[in-house]
Each structure stands twice: as C-alpha cells, then as structure tokens.
Amino acid sequence: MIDTHRGWNMSIKPTVLGLFFSLVAIVASYRIVNHYHFSNHVLVWEILILACVQTTLQLIFFLHIGLEARPRWNTLMLLFMIFLMFVLVGGSIWIMHHLDYNVMPPLDQL
C-alpha cells in the first residue's frame, strides 16, 4: 500500500484548512503593511515570520510534510535544504553587505 499520509491524500478537509489558514495569513500581512504603521525593523520581522508560518502551514496541509510513514525522508530532505537556503541567503547578505561597505563607491559615483 502506498503511503496515503494518514489518509490526508484522500480527504478534502486538510486542503480546505490549508486554504483557510493561508487566507488568514495573507490578509493579516496585507493589513499589517497597509493599515498599521510599524517601524521598518519590526515590519520586516512580522512579514517574514508570517511568510514562514504560512509556508509551514501550506507544507503541512497541502503537501502533507511530516505525515509520511517513517523514515520521514521528505521531511528530512526539506529540513536539510531549508538550513542550506538560510546559509546561502543569510551568508550572501552578510558577505555582500560587508563588501559593499568596504569596497563599493558611494551610489552617486557608481
């Protein structure tokens, strides 16, 4: 028998729940930007956290991550890649920021 992810492959409920959660997250993040006046620093954190939360919910409810039978290869590979994406994006931002500061001329001299 193939892995039906605890029956979620055959059930409408998770899909509907996923839609609901995503709508909430989207509307929330849109309102945060449009209606409230957070400082930039706080805004970045809020939006990124909401994005990560929505992603996690979509991964679970749409893509059924974490529900597969053991060994949970899907989940493990995902975690591995998420870690490396953080390293790549975070590392690149860190490196490029330092390079910018040290060796790039002021913007008006570019």
Add this chain to the structure above:
Amino acid sequence: MFGRLGELALKHDWIEYAAGLSMVLGGMGVCAWVTYQKRWKWLWKEYITSVDHKKIGVMYIFVAVIMLVKGLIDALMMRTQQALSVGESFGYLGAEHFQQIFTAHGTTMIFFVGMGAVLGIINVILPLQIGARDMAFPVLNSISFWLFTAGGLYILISLIIGVFAGTGWSAYPPLAGLKYNPGVGVDYWIWSVQISGIGSLLSGINFLVTILKMRCPGMTFKKMPVFVWAVLATMMLVIAAFPILTADIAMLTTDRLLNTKIFTAGSGGNPMMFINLFWAWGHPEVYILILPIFGIFSEFVPVFSKKRLFGYTSMVWALFGITFVSFLVWLHHFFTMGAGANVNAFFGIMTMIVAIPTGVKVFNWLFTMYRGRIDFKTPMLWFMGFVVIFVTGGMTGVMMSIPAIDFQMHNSLFLVAHFHSVIIGGTLFGFFGGFSYWFPKIFGFTLDEKWGARAFWCWLIGFLLAFMPLYLLGFMGATRRLNHYEASNGWQPLFIVASLGAVVIITGVVSQCIQVYVSIKKRREYRDATGDPWDGRTLEWSTPSPPLFYNFAHIPEVSERDAFWEMKQRDTWPKKPYEDIHMPKNSSVGFVIGMLSCIGGFAFVWHIFWLAIVCICGIILSLIIRLGNKHPHRIVTAREVETIEEGKGVLK
C-alpha cells in the same frame, strides 16, 4: 538566419587549425572504424539508447578519458609556453590563445574529467553494491549522460567554429560580461557548464533516491558499504549546490543576451555577487569530486589489506561532517575580495575545521593497512600515491585557510599547486585506482599489472616534477595564468622542470593506453572466471564478470556489513526458484534531448534564435512523447532467467 555566424568563425591561427584538424580526423577515424566493423546498429542498441547503468557508466568514463587527453594537451601547451616565454621571447602562443587554453583546461578537467570519472564509477558500481537492478530512474540517467556529453561537445566545437572563453574557468564578470567579452567564447562556456550542470543535478536526484529507496532487503544504513555512504553524502552536496550554479549562470546569460544589469558594474549590478554565488556552488563542487573517491578507497584498501575497514562509524561521521561544513567555507575562495576581517575570520576557521574529518579518514585507511597482509596491486599503488600527494595538497589548503597567508598566496602558483595536488592526487589517482579495481567486474578480465605499475610511477614522478616547482614559484611571487615573465625573476629553470614533469605525465598516460591494449590482447589469460578476482567483500563481487543486464537473478538478502564476505564465510548459497524480472526498455529520448540541447545551446551562442526556440520546443515535445509511453518495461520471464543463468555456469 544564421545569427552572428559568419566566415570569421572559422578563422584561426595555425595551432588552432592543427588542433581542430586533428580532432576532426580523429573523430572521422573512429566513425570509419565503426562503419568498417558494421557496428552502428550495435552501438545504437547496446550503448547510445541503453538505460543500463553499467553501460551509461562506461560511456561516462569513455568521455572523461577523451576529455582528459584534451585537457592534458592543453596543459602541455601551457607548460611549454611558460617554459619558453621569458624576457625577450614571447613563446609560441599569443596571449588570447593562451587565455582560451587555460580556460578550456580548467573547464574540461573539472566538469568533464572530474565529474565524468566520478559519475561514471558511481553509475557502474552503486546499484550492484546495494543489490539493485538499476538506478531509480534509468531513463533520467540516460538523459543526464547525454546532457553531460552535450556540454563537453562545446569545448571541442569551439576549436573549429569560433573561440572558447578567455576568462579562466570561473568566468568572472565584468570580464565575462557583455562589455569586455561580447564574442562567443564566454557563451560557449556558459552553455557547456549550464547544460552539463543540469545533467549532474538530475543525476544527483537519481542517485539519492536510488540509495534511499532501492537497497536490497536487510541492507540497513549501518550495513551499507562506505562507498554507498560516500555517494549519499555526495548527492546531498549535488542537489544543494548545483541549483546555485544554474541560477548564477542563468543570470550571467541574461546579462549577456537580454542586457540585464545583474552583474554589470556601473549600471547597478554587482559582479561580486556572481563570484559569491559561484563559489557557494564551487566549494561543494570540489567535495563532490573527492567524497566518492574517499568511498572508493574505503572499498579497495580493506580488500588489498585482507582486513576489515578500520573505523566504519567514524568514516561515516567524517563523511557527513565534511558534507555539513563544506557548505560553510565558500568565502575562502575570495578572501582578498574585501569582505573584511570578521567575515574572513569566520570562513577561515570553518575551512580549518573541514580538514579534520578528512584527516580522520586518512588515518582510518592507514590503520586498516596496519597489520594487514598487503597486496600491492595497481589500485594500492594509486592509493599510496594519493596519501603522499593529496595529504600534502590538503595541508597547503589549510595553510591558505589563514586569511593573512592567503593574501600572499591567492591566485599564485602556490594555489595552483595546491588544487592540482588535491584534484590529481585525490580525484584522478582515486579514479585510476577505482578503474583498475573494478575493471575486471565491468569487462571480464583484469588489467595488466606491469604496465599499471609503470603508469603509476610515471604519473607520480611526473606529478612531483610538474607541481612541486609550482609551490616554490608561488612563494617566489609567480601568479597563475601568466603568459610571459621577466628573466630577472629567475623562474625559468623551475618552469622547465615543470614542463619535464608534464612530459613524464604524458608517458604515464601512454603507459595506460598500452596497458589497456595489452590487457585486451591478453584478455583470455587475464579472464576473471569467478567474478571475484580480488576476494572482495561487497555485493558487486557476487555477480559474474561482466554482470548480466539484470544484475542479480535473485535480489540478495543481506544480514551483515561486508555482505559478500559474510556469504563467503558461511559458504551456503540458497537455491531459490527463478522469478520474472521487470527491466526498463532502451530509449532514445536521452540521446535526442542531449543533441537538441547541444544544438540549442549552439544556437544561443551564435544568436540563431529561431533555431534555439525550435530546439527548446523539440526537447519539450520529446519529453511529452516519452511520458506518453505507457509500456516502457519488458519482462524477462523466469524461464529466460533460468536459461541465462544456467548457460553462464553461475552457481551462486
């Protein structure tokens, strides 16, 4: 209609004409020979459309060897130029030609020799070692191979039509950008690397799924051969790193084709970002080239020491330690670019740390040999060469992990000597060792030991002569990629010694060719009748040499590590009834997609856009047709299996 392809594309100097001509004559010679032997249909059926991992692996190795010869000729030309081009003399190679040669040399060796050798050996051996009949996705395997070959073809095509890049194999913008290199050279490099890179990425997915999902019953992770662990670690590197390269090159391509300003300085672009992403791929890449080699050594060192591998658990931990840390060191390739002390310090420390698990592995191999009964067959010679050269090279790497030292050594010949030590001492020697070790399994007869030893000594002595002077030259201030230098530097004698080394290496290669020739001539004498010429420990040795196309009549059931060794100790060979075997059918889709990619890339290089679009549509159409094929399997009935097995006299 023909883009920017004009007669100027065929204009070359006499050396380039000679190179192109000899290549064309060589190719025509091979075609003539195949025609004379009336083997075109055989070639098509047995190899070109084959989805059998063993055949695909052999083809990878074949292409890698051809590209090795091409790369070595490049090397010889460079060495000769640098030995002659002193003071008043400017050697025989123009500066632009010299630039193309070192670029082609690097690109060839890393992407087509290194990756080809590694992917080839993995292809042949992996399914056999885990008791599987083939890879998880055999047709994808074929597609990967043909994409790899398509990428390699650009380097050869550029000898005749157009020029190759002159930017170095890492093709940094702004030099690689539209402003400074509007011509076709960099575009050839782009499509060569991009297309073969996609092939590698697909292989990464394929081999990863194979290992995780297709091990035979009883083969838990702790019972896998270390080679399989090494391939698993490597494939994790491949799937994480190659997408970065894909994105990086794609953006360089849009900069050149569509005038985006991503890496274009002066227009809001940032060339340093290319370099950053390039090495975020590039560092894992060098580990992709070496980890499978570590796996190979873990296979044959125990066999030729007649002793179990020392420290299985620490070997596995070391592999994953290397994998993990190798993603955290990439900035050491550009310490001097200006990120500053804090950033450099972090990456310097991580680089030092990554050397430690490698040291654990080397000690483990030596401890395996200690008190073993060592049989110095050719593979062990290559391993000893590795210990000497790779370890030295690795240590010079740790030297350069200190940013202060690297500021002196960056882009000097010291660096060049370092990476050649680890790649030749590591990847190439390991490949030669693995090739000698597994040759009888693939072809059914062992290689001639005498010529193998001669080849080894030529390579070892040649390497030392060719590269030890480069360490000294680096200390003396010589930078890499130098077309000419002043006599007052006092460098020439060392360059001459290095050229001599290159010639000795060539004699090593000639010895290897003779070895293969002699072995084929004496193949009856060297025949491997039992399938187990070295008294091996792992499952591939339980098959006949060469294995049947379905690998195993019965999927083995394993209960211990070194499964085949245990089976031999117990000496009971259960006789089970034969069953039907499902095997994939041949498919031409790999070849078709490879060739369409090659033509499409060529079209992009020469701005023949209508042709490029036609090729893209062709590739999509091929995939759709292939995916519409409902019955790509054939069933080998139990009866047929029985006939084949009894016919071969295989009793196990």
Add this chain to the structure above:
Amino acid sequence: MRDAKVSPHQVMSHTDQGEYSRTIFGFWVYLLTDFMMFAALFAVYVVLRKNTLNGPGPKELFDLRSALVQTLVLLFGTFFVGMAGVYAHRNKRRKTLLYFGLTFILNSLFLWLMVSDLRRLIEMGQTWKNSGFLSAYFTLVATFGVHVAFALLWTIVLLVPVLRGGIELFSLRRLVCLRMFWQFLNIIWIFIFSIVYLLRGIP
C-alpha cells in the same frame, strides 16, 4: 475499465508501489532543488534592490493591490489543485478533470495578471535594462512566470490521457507530481509577495 469505486493505489502491485513511491519522492527532491535555485534569485534580489540608479524603486513601482489579487488568484488555483489531487486518489475522473480545469483557468488568470503588471512597467520605461534593481526584479518574477507557464502546459498535457482513459496508476503518479508542483509554486509566491511586494517600503 476498472471498478471506479476502487482507488488505483489500492490495487497496486509491489513493483508499481515501489515505482510510485520513488517517483513521488524523486519529484519532491527535484522541487527542493528548485527551491534552492529560487533562494539564489532571492539573494540576488535582496542584494540589488537598492541599486535603482536614482530611478524609482520598489515603493514607487509596485502596486500592492494588484499583487494581492494575484496572490489570491494563485492561492485559489492551488486550493483547486489540492482538491483535484484528492479526487484523483478517490478515482473520481470527472471531479478530477473539473478541479484541474479550474486550476488551469485560475492560474492562467494569474499568469495574465502577472504579465500585465510587467508590461505596465515596461510601458512606463522601467525595463530590466535600466538598473540592477529592475534586473533582479524582472529575473525573479519572470523565472516564476516561466515555471507557471510550464505548469500550465503540463496540466493540459496530463489531462489528455485522463480525458481519454481515466485515472490509472500511471496517471495518478503524475497527477500527484503536478499537484505538488503547483503547491510548490504557491510557496515560492508567498515569499515573492512578502519580500518583493509587502516589504517594498523598506529602504
């Protein structure tokens, strides 16, 4: 024709089960590599977003409402594809076709909206040739658009056998992969919406 009440995967042979499991897992690994590729493009966008060469930047150029509409359209498209996957597992041919059809319609609308947005910028004279910022933006969004276009093509191609013959194991495997692909695209879009559009005001 097989009994419509029995789901394809319940009558799979051992060989077929293995193939199903391998294909789905292999496709998931491919999706992870595609995530990594987008991560590199995101890194480039973050690094280059300030390089507007004194031209208009994200705050001036990006229409948040249009982006919200695109987000919602894509989300519903993904919802429908999830439904389609469920009905495919239940071997309900008609419902599968219906929901994949709805996916196709909504996501085509999404693509049209996205392309219109880009066209608007181009007509304003803000092309990818102008600056590092615009290049990074166009590259990221256009790459996403190309993925969507491929997925739309794949949807049509895959529905043909379903239309003709029904959902056999052969199709189910691929429909599930297609479903995963659309859901993957939605996740990427979450980050495009958040980082490129919602955070457009960050200097």
